[in-house]
Amino acid sequence: PLRKERVTITDAPAIYFIEPTAENVQCICQDLAKDLYDLYYINFTRPVSRALLEDLATAAARTNKAHQIAQIYDQYLSFICPEPHFFSLNMPNSFQQLHGSAAQDSVIEQLVGQIVDSLYTVLTTM
DSSP: OTTSOOOOBTTSOEEEEEOOOHHHHHHHHHHHHHTOBSOEEEEESSOOOHHHHHHHHHHHHHTTOGGGEEEEEEOOOOSEEEETTEEEOOOTTHHHHHHSTTOOHHHHHHHHHHHHHHHHHHHHHO
């Protein structure tokens, strides 16, 4: 996982394939600050927000490591296909989170946003 401690490999590039979350972007920013790798190839599973890109840019500028970020891509791949004509958003317990008696509006909004983003990636790749 991205949160685990990693050793420095200064002559190798890093390839990240991650969800565009604040926690994941923060981990990349920490890796930049620690100068763990030679180059950074960052692949997000769905479109990344402007705010998260700005956080990444700020950290890269602050640590003078912007030149080491080789690419940032939105891959549109936040789903899985276990069979040729079947896909899953791989969101276990989403029904309970949306319709449970303890469902909070903020959690519902976040989950619906994630579902919309994931369905968009499915349609984009068809």
